[in-house]
Amino acid sequence: MSQALPFVEAMGAATLPVSGIAWLDASRREHLDAFVAAGLPDTRMEAWKYTALRALAQRRFAAGDARAIEHAVDPAVFGLPGVYGPRLVFVNGVFRADLSMLDALPAGITLQPLSQALRQDAESLRFVLSRHEAEQGDAFVRLNAAMATDGVVLTLEAGAKPDAPVHLVFLGAPAEAELAWHLRTIIELGEGAELALVEHHAASGEQQHFATLVSDTYLRDGAVLRHVLLQQAAAGSSLIRRSRLQLGRRAQVSSHVLELGGALARHDVRAELAGDGARFVTRGVFMPRGRQQVDTQLAIRHQALGTASDSVWRGVADQRGRGVFRGAILVAPGADGSDASLSNKNLLLSPNAEIDTKPELEIHADEVKAAHGATVGQLDERSLFYLRSRGIPMAEARALLTVAFCRAVLDDLPVTALREHLAGLLALDLPT
Amino acid sequence: MSSESTDTATIALRDNAEVAEALGRNYSAGFVTEIEMTGLPPGLDEETIRQLSAIKREPEWMTEWRLAAYRHWLTMPQPDWAKLKIDPIDYQALSYYAAPKKKPKSLDEVDPALLETYEKLGVPLHERAALAGVAVDAVFDSVSVGTTFRKQLADAGVIFCSMSEAIREYPELVQQYLGSVVPTGDNFFAALNSAVFSDGSFVFIPKGVRCPMELSTYFRINAQNTGQFERTLIVAEESAHVSYLEGCTAPRRDENQLHAAVVELVALEKAQIKYSTVQNWYPGDENGVGGIYNFVTKRGDCRGAESKISWTQVETGSAITWKYPSVVLRGDRSVGEFHSVALTHHRQQADTGTKMIHIGKGTRSKIVSKGISAGRSSNSYRGLVKVEKGAEGARNYTQCDSLLIGKRCGAHTFPYMEVKNPSAIVEHEATTSKISDDQLFYCRSRGIGEEDAVSLIVDGFCKQVFRELPMEFAVEAKKLLEVSLEGAVG
Numbered sequence: 001m002s003q004a005l006p007f008v009e010a011m012g013a014a015t016l017p018v019s020g021i022a023w024l025d026a027s028r029r030e031h032l033d034a035f036v037a038a039g040l041p042d043t044r045m046e047a048w049k050y051t052a053l054r055a056l057a058q059r060r061f062a063a064g065d066a067r068a069i070e071h072a073v074d075p076a077v078f079g080l081p082g083v084y085g086p087r088l089v090f091v092n093g094v095f096r097a098d099l100s101m102l103d104a105l106p107a108g109i110t111l112q113p114l115s116q117a118l119r120q121d122a123e124s125l126r127f128v129l130s131r132h133e134a135e136q137g138d139a140f141v142r143l144n145a146a147m148a149t150d151g152v153v154l155t156l157e158a159g160a161k162p163d164a165p166v167h168l169v170f171l172g173a174p175a176e177a178e179l180a181w182h183l184r185t186i187i188e189l190g191e192g193a194e195l196a197l198v199e200h201h202a203a204s205g206e207q208q209h210f211a212t213l214v215s216d217t218y219l220r221d222g223a224v225l226r227h228v229l230l231q232q233a234a235a236g237s238s239l240i241r242r243s244r245l246q247l248g249r250r251a252q253v254s255s256h257v258l259e260l261g262g263a264l265a266r267h268d269v270r271a272e273l274a275g276d277g278a279r280f281v282t283r284g285v286f287m288p289r290g291r292q293q294v295d296t297q298l299a300i301r302h303q304a305l306g307t308a309s310d311s312v313w314r315g316v317a318d319q320r321g322r323g324v325f326r327g328a329i330l331v332a333p334g335a336d337g338s339d340a341s342l343s344n345k346n347l348l349l350s351p352n353a354e355i356d357t358k359p360e361l362e363i364h365a366d367e368v369k370a371a372h373g374a375t376v377g378q379l380d381e382r383s384l385f386y387l388r389s390r391g392i393p394m395a396e397a398r399a400l401l402t403v404a405f406c407r408a409v410l411d412d413l414p415v416t417a418l419r420e421h422l423a424g425l426l427a428l429d430l431p432t
Numbered sequence: 433m434s435s436e437s438t439d440t441a442t443i444a445l446r447d448n449a450e451v452a453e454a455l456g457r458n459y460s461a462g463f464v465t466e467i468e469m470t471g472l473p474p475g476l477d478e479e480t481i482r483q484l485s486a487i488k489r490e491p492e493w494m495t496e497w498r499l500a501a502y503r504h505w506l507t508m509p510q511p512d513w514a515k516l517k518i519d520p521i522d523y524q525a526l527s528y529y530a531a532p533k534k535k536p537k538s539l540d541e542v543d544p545a546l547l548e549t550y551e552k553l554g555v556p557l558h559e560r561a562a563l564a565g566v567a568v569d570a571v572f573d574s575v576s577v578g579t580t581f582r583k584q585l586a587d588a589g590v591i592f593c594s595m596s597e598a599i600r601e602y603p604e605l606v607q608q609y610l611g612s613v614v615p616t617g618d619n620f621f622a623a624l625n626s627a628v629f630s631d632g633s634f635v636f637i638p639k640g641v642r643c644p645m646e647l648s649t650y651f652r653i654n655a656q657n658t659g660q661f662e663r664t665l666i667v668a669e670e671s672a673h674v675s676y677l678e679g680c681t682a683p684r685r686d687e688n689q690l691h692a693a694v695v696e697l698v699a700l701e702k703a704q705i706k707y708s709t710v711q712n713w714y715p716g717d718e719n720g721v722g723g724i725y726n727f728v729t730k731r732g733d734c735r736g737a738e739s740k741i742s743w744t745q746v747e748t749g750s751a752i753t754w755k756y757p758s759v760v761l762r763g764d765r766s767v768g769e770f771h772s773v774a775l776t777h778h779r780q781q782a783d784t785g786t787k788m789i790h791i792g793k794g795t796r797s798k799i800v801s802k803g804i805s806a807g808r809s810s811n812s813y814r815g816l817v818k819v820e821k822g823a824e825g826a827r828n829y830t831q832c833d834s835l836l837i838g839k840r841c842g843a844h845t846f847p848y849m850e851v852k853n854p855s856a857i858v859e860h861e862a863t864t865s866k867i868s869d870d871q872l873f874y875c876r877s878r879g880i881g882e883e884d885a886v887s888l889i890v891d892g893f894c895k896q897v898f899r900e901l902p903m904e905f906a907v908e909a910k911k912l913l914e915v916s917l918e919g920a921v922g
Contacts, residue, residue, distance in 0.1 A: 046513065050850075333840070348854040351821065361845040362515075363864045366836040370864040376819075376851040377858065 005039060007053075010060040011180070012036040017149045021122045027130045032146035040139050050324040050356040051266060051295045056238060061180035061210045063147070068094035071173040073204045075099065078169045080230070082417035083198050085164025086111050088152055091171045091204070093181025093211065095150055099169075108160025108193070114151035114184055125153070128186050128216055140240045144182045144212040151184035151213075154197075158190035158220070165196035165228075165415070170213065172234050174205040185215035189223035189251075196226040196415070203234035203261065213241045219251035221275060226254050228418065232425075233261035235290065242268045249275030249304075256413050257284035258422055259294050266295040273300070273307035273335075280309040283409035285426065288321030288353070295324040302331040302338040309339075314406045315346035317353035328360040329370060336367035344374040347405060379405070403427050472529040478502065481627055484529045488596050488630075491603060501616035501626030508620045514783035515812045515844055516752055518725070521690060526660075528628040581645065588644050590674075591636040595663050598634035605636055609667050613696035613733045613760070621692040621754075622729040625661050629694065632663035637672035637703075646902055648677035662693040668703035670736065675706040677905060691750075693728045701736030701763065708901055710909055712749035712916075718807075720779025723751025730757035734766035734792075742769035743786065744900040746909045748916040751780060756814065758787035761795035761823075768797040771897040773909070775916055776809030776841070785815035785846075790826035790856065799830040802894050804913075805841035806920035812844040819856040826853060832862040835893055837886070837920050887914040 004012065012035070016028050040057050041048040068091050078089065088111060089099035095113040105111055117125060133141045152168055170183065189195055211233075219225055233239045239262045245253060259265055271280045286294040300309045315323040329340045346355040359372040379401045387397035406426050413419040472480055472487075481502055485495040510521070585592050591602060598606050616626040637643050668674055678695075691713065697705050707730075716723025726749075732741035743757040759768030770786035788797035797817065805811040817828045834843035845862045867889050875885035891898075891910055898906045 336839075346851075348851055348856070351852075351854055353854065354850070354852045356848070356850045358846070358848050359860065359862070360847075361834075361862060361864055362842065363834065363836065363844065364842045366839050366841070366866040368836070368864060368866070371862065372845070373859075373861045374847070374849055375859045376849060376856065378854060 004036070005057040006060050007057045008036055008039050011063075011143060011147075014063040014147070016146065019118060019122075019149070021118065023126060023130050024118070024122065028146045031133060031142045034133075035139055035142040035146060038139060038142070047297065050322075051264070051293060056210070056264065059178070059210075062177035063180055065092040065094060065175045065179050065181070067175065068092040068173070069096065071175075071204065073099060073171060073173060077204050078167075078171065078200055078202050080167070080198065080200065080418060081421045082415045083165050083167045085162065085166055087167040087169065088113065089169040089171065090150070090183060091173050092175060092179055092209065093150065093183055106160075106162035106164065108157035109162050109166075110153070110155040111166065112153055114153050114186070115149060117153040125186065129184070140212050141214055141242050144184065144214045144242075147180075148182035148184040148212075148214070152186070154185075154187045156189045156193035156195055156223075159192045160190065161194040165198050165226075167198045167200065170201045170211070172203045172207050172209045172211070172237055174207045175209075178208050178210070180210045182212045185213065187215065187217040189217075189219045189225060191220045192222040193220070194224040197228070198418075199227065199229045201231045201233045201239060201261065203232065203237070205234070206236060207234050208236035208238075208263070209234070210238045211240070213239070215241070215243045217243070217245045219245070219247045219253065221249040222251060223248065224252045226414065227256070228413070228422075229255065229257040230422065230425075231257075231259045231261055231265060231267075233265065235261065235292075236263050238262065238264040240264075240266045243270070245269070245271045245280070247271065247273050247275060247278035247280060250277040250279075251275060252279045252281075254281040254412075255283070256410060256422075257282065257296075258425065259284065259286035259296065260425065262292065262294070264293050266297075268297045268299070270299045271301065271309070273302050273309065274304055276305040276307070278304060278307045282311045282313070283412070284311075284313045285316070285406045285409050286313070286323050286325070287316045287318075287406075287426075288323045289318040290321060291319075292321045293324070294321070297326045298342075299326075299328045300330070300340065302329070302335040302340060304335055306337040307335060307339075309341070311342040312409055313342075313344045314409055315344065315355055315357070316349065316402060316406065317346065317355050318349040320350070320352045322354045323356070325355075325357045326360065327358070327372065328362065329372065330362040331365050331368050331370060333364040335365050338365065338368050338370070340368070340370045342372040345405070346374075346376045347378060347402065348376055349378075399427065472527055474527045475524050476502075476526070476528055476628070480528055484628060484630075487529060488599075490596075490599055493603075493607065494599055497611070497616070498627050501623050502628075504617040505620065505623035505627055508617070508623060510620050514754055514814065515810065515846075516754060516781050516783050518752060521725070523624070526690060528661075529630060584644055589638045589641055590643055591634065592647055593634055595629070595632040595634050595665065598665075602634070602636070605667070606634065606665070609696070609698055610665055611696075613698060613731050614694050614729050619729060621727040622694050625663060625692045625694045625729070629661040629663035632665070632693070634664075635666040635674060635676065637668045637674045639669040640671045641669075642672070643674040646675045646677055660691050664693070664695040665698075666696070666705055666707070667698045668700065668705050670700045671702040672700075673704045675902065676708070677902060678707065678709045690725045691727070695728070695730040695757075697732035697741055699732065699734050699736060699739035699741050699766075702738045703736060704740045705732060706742045707732070707744070707757070708905060709743075709745040709747075710901075710905055710912065711745065711747045711753075712912060714751075715749050715778065715780050716751040718778045720751065723780075724749065726750035726753045726755065728755040730755065732757075732759045732768070734759060734761050734763050734768060734795075736766070737763040737792070738765045739763050740767040740769075742767075742771070742900070744771045744897065745773070746897070746901070746912065747772070747774040747782060747784060748912055750782075753780075753782040753784050755784045756786055758789070759797065760789045760791065761797065761826075762791045764792040765794040765796075766792055767795070770797075770799045770801070771900045772801045773804070773894045773897045773913070774802070774811055774813075775804040775913055776806070776811040777916055777920060778807040778809060780807075780809040782810070783812045783814055785813045787816040788818070788828060790817075790819045790823035790828070793822065793824040794826070795823055796827045797829075799828070799832070800896050801830075801832045802897055803832070803834040803843055804837065804890060804893070804917075805834070805843045806837040806917060808840045810842040810844070812846060813862075814846045816848040816850070817858055817860070819851045819853050819858060821852045823853050824855050826856040826858075828856075828858045830860040832860070833893070834862070834864040835890065836864065836866045837917070883918070886920070887917060890917065
């Protein structure tokens with residue numbers, strides 16, 4: 001790296017958080033040094049080919065918000081119908097006990113902020129938190145490993161099946177400076193445990209903060225996770241996330257994702273189907289407009305016998321928005337009987353919008369069914385004509401068809417109230 | 433038939449002896465003309481390129497062109513993005529101009545395994561010797577055949593000659609088009625090729641002419657020993673049509689480790705170029721020892737409106753293939769097509785596919801790729817479909833299917849789609865499967881042996897591409913797959 005970019009320089013100059021836990025502080029130092037040495041990835045790196053960080057690289061963010069605890073937040077900005085269970089709220093990267101709901105947790109569930117968990121029993125988190133994030137291009141994961149002091153630790157005992165969904169809220173609020181914050185999530189579902197989890201990025205007012213979130217999710221044998229990710233970050237903010245999931249035998253994940261907000265929203269999902277019969281289902285929509293850049297990188301590794309993955313993603317790019325999607329499926333040697341399918345369909349609605357999609361298949365076993373498809377196109381002329389011939393104005397007809405195009409990904413979401421709410425959000429976010 | 437051929441070979445042997453004797457006499461007399469030079473020593477620097485250019489009696493501008501490419505090449509790293517494991521190549525250890533290779537004197541000296549393959553492919557006897565590189569070219573009919581062709585082509589106004597000849601005879605045409613599709617600094621291997629290319633074909637079809645026959649390198653007399661770095665340029669003027677066949681269907685033992693060719697196609701308004709390749713270079717043995725590194729840049733430029741360029745390839749050879757025949761759809765309503773069958777076996781690696789760059793309005797492209805992997809090979813499709821902002825109404829359809837035979841091979845698909853025009857429609861579909869037990873059982877229950885059943889199924893899998901090949905090529909391509917898949921089952 002030649003001379004330090006303002007972004008890297010500012011991050012490198014920030015005071016490293018001190019925990020007093022020797023291994024953790026050493027790991028933080030190591031990761032910060034590695035981050036500063038490597039700098040930011042550029043578009044010559046395959047993983048960042050379509051997302052240039054030039055503008056971000058020129059910006060400086062302040063570390064931490066001293067007044068995060070004081071910001072007044074209207075609970076309505078994160079309220080969701082059908083999501084009434086335990087809740088953990090962070091504002092500008094800082095845990096807010098006053099907005100959270102942690103009392104009367106159902107049996108078998110442990111849910112607390114990472115800072116608290118570290119004070120109680122740091123050793124049990126050592127394995128996850130001291131992992132060396134050396135992989136190439138992982139600048140933001142390294143940065144997160146160095147700087148994240150808080151986050152979520154969620155554990156479900158074997159067989160625990162709480163009814164109510166757990167709600168994790170990450171809020172951005174206006175502050176005196178443009179902030180950078182980093183959060184870390186560690187989730188473990190014991191054998192046969194079942195959990196519904198809503199991950200919610202929202203904004204309480206306009207701001208242009210920068211945030212990273214790294215999460216690790218472990219599903220033991222037979223565990224089931226129903227995950228909803230609603231990303232409604234502020235229009236000017238940058239949000240970079242990495243989610244790693246490991247699925248044991250017959251474990252199941254279904255994930256429904258709506259990527260609506262942010263100026264730069266990047267999400268790397270890495271799912272490892274490590275146990276026989278594991279099953280991973282994702283459904284997602286991304287809708288870049290304005291000057292938004294929304295980049296989803298899905299990497300699914302089939303590593304065991306009879307594993308299945310099924311991904312259906314829709315993209316709608318309007319105005320100057322840019323949607324980037326990579327869906328990589330890998331079937332490792334010996335993962336016989338794997339069944340993988342992926343589809344990414346996109347609508348391009350404006351001459352200045354762009355869609356870059358890259359479905360990938362990497363197959364190293366032969367008893368396999370694998371298929372992927374991707375399309376970029378427009379609304380069907382005949383359907384438009386049909387609606388208009390029935391007296392529906394053009395704009396409305398287009399909106400109807402666009403919602404229908406996206407809605408397919410919500411169809412199998414089990415919570416009706418939430419499903420309808422999310423569908424409503426899609427319609428709201430539509431260009432008129 | 434066979435006694436006849438033995439006679440021919442004997443005559444050839446005698447002729448060769450005479451030639452060798454004559455050459456030896458020349459040398460002892462101290463006459464060293466350019467033709468007899470024994471090539472350049474290994475190594476690459478500006479001096480090597482000047483010498484190479486001098487040997488080929490090239491004009492000054494060509495020498496400078498090569499040097500510019502060389503200087504650019506020096507600044508470039510070898511690409512590493514493909515899904516290939518490539519042992520480091522020592523570019524200084526290669527010889528960049530080889531005199532005619534040492535040839536076996538008769539078929540008796542040729543590897544029996546190779547001859548057996550020819551037998552299976554049903555290659556005519558007199559061609560077998562030529563393919564094996566036996567130095568008996570001069571006595572074959574192909575010379576006279578070649579000359580007849582030349583006459584017929586010249587009457588139609590078609591220029592079809594070696595690149596060296598074109599540089600000397602048609603410098604304006606070459607200067608106008610060479611490097612205009614694949615610039616000298618396009619990529620690492622193209623830059624290297626531009627600096628050191630030894631020879632290749634040049635085809636020019638003038639306005640309104642429909643080339644009276646299928647052109648192929650096989651029929652060009654000087655096709656032999658075009659070397660590691662071929663350069664081919666085909667220009668079809670307004671409304672001209674040409675179909676070009678490259679390669680041969682039988683394996684060629686070639687000692688060269690690196691084969692870095694560049695092919696440029698230019699189609700002006702309403703012109704059509706069809707380029708078919710059957711590539712079966714030496715793939716190395718079962719353990720991945722030896723074999724050709726086939727690093728090829730092929731690109732067509734649909735410069736005029738309503739022009740069409742179509743690539744068809746059957747790739748079964750080479751230890752490593754790195755090849756992406758592309759079409760730049762510049763002219764409005766121009767059409768690009770890519771049909772490919774890539775088969776890898778044993779330890780072969782292929783990373784191949786295409787690029788379709790839609791620039792003009794109403795441009796259309798179609799990609800059909802069939803990958804077959806067996807043994808411990810790795811076979812990747814890598815393709816790019818790019819629709820630029822101005823490509824109103826562009827249309828692409830891509831279909832990539834992979835067939836796996838065996839548990840230790842890999843089949844991969846890496847399609848890139850970049851769309852900047854809202855009226856474009858781009859579609860990609862890919863599947864990966866193995867030969868199903870049901871299909872095999874069905875065939876076997878009807879008394880078809882396992883190997884035959886597999887080739888039957890593979891043939892069906894590839895049919896869509898074979899249809900695009902000229903008839904005699906299609907027949908041979910089918911046999912070629914059978915031969916290449918031997919030992920893949922059971």
